[in-house]
Amino acid sequence: NSGYFMCLKLNNIKAEQYRQQLLEQYGIGVIATGESDIRIAFSCVDEGDIPVLFEQMYMCAKEMQGNRL
16 A cells, blocks of 8 residues: 655645644545645645646635735
8 A cells, every 4th residue: 555645735724624624625535634734635636637736735825824925
């Protein structure tokens, strides 16, 4: 059971709150691995959907920051 993962450190956003909002608002599931860290499993994403995934993740973070990004 191997896969490709990417970890991101969030600035000024709590990882668990971000994880919940991504899931509720965008249907995107990530794992919160700490206060400010999330993990993305690329094995769950079609290659062609990766740009959309990151755009939606950015939009969610921007919403949580009050559009300050």
